[in-house]
Amino acid sequence: MAGSRKRIIEDEITVTNNAKSTRRYSYADYLKWPTEERFELINGVIHDMNAPMRVHQKICIELTRQFANFFLNKTCEVYAAPFDIRLPTKSKDPKKIFDVVQPDLSVICDPEKLDDMGCLGAPDLVIEVLSPSTSSKDHIKKRALYERSGVKEYWLVSNEERIVWVYQLLNGQFQKPEIYNDEDDVSSVLFPELIVKVSTILPPAPEGFYRNDYSGIRQIIVE
Helix, strand or coil: CHHHHHHHHHHHHHHHHCCCCCCCCCHHHHCCCCCCCCEEEECCEEEECCCCCHHHHHHHHHHHHHHHHHCCCCCCEEEECCCCEECCCCCCCHHHCCCEECCCEEEECCHHHEECCEEECCCCEEEEECCCCCHHHHHHHHHHHHHHHCCCEEEEEECCCCEEEEEEEECCEECCCEEEECCCEEECCCCCCCEEEHHHHCCCCCCCCEECCCCCCCCEECC
């Protein structure tokens, strides 16, 4: 039975990603899918999730370690993927929830949002570590989703560019991001005492790496 469900979902993903289907899938549908497979729903559209690269996992683990240490014995809780975040719009009915995502790292300060299935509602802070296959989705679709859902702070971490973007939500909109390179320390907007040295979460820069000039950040060749 699980195998047949997997084939059905694979067919749906192919159809949906090729823009040949107008059906919107809900969290109720999501609950019926194979538990050994990972999917996300964004506006009812299925997005399959491939196993991440090793460097992606190393970055996620180090971020989780630093965040978990900071929030130890504090009210807010830290969760790493896979962990379902359900983002309802008007109704909490599973049949009417069309956005279910698994951020690489989430910080949730409202215990009322947590249940046995994960988190129902927007986390306070979300981090996505970019991969070549997910970069566009994380920069565009997920950023828009997190903005309209009320995520207060959103980090994007790029190992390829060795950059961290930090978005802050003000008046319902993400502001122009603060941009940090691998020589910088990132201080959380919501938790100013939480400081992450970018170089500690990324592997060493490859030989000949060229650091781009973002918002006045100087250019340098790593020899």
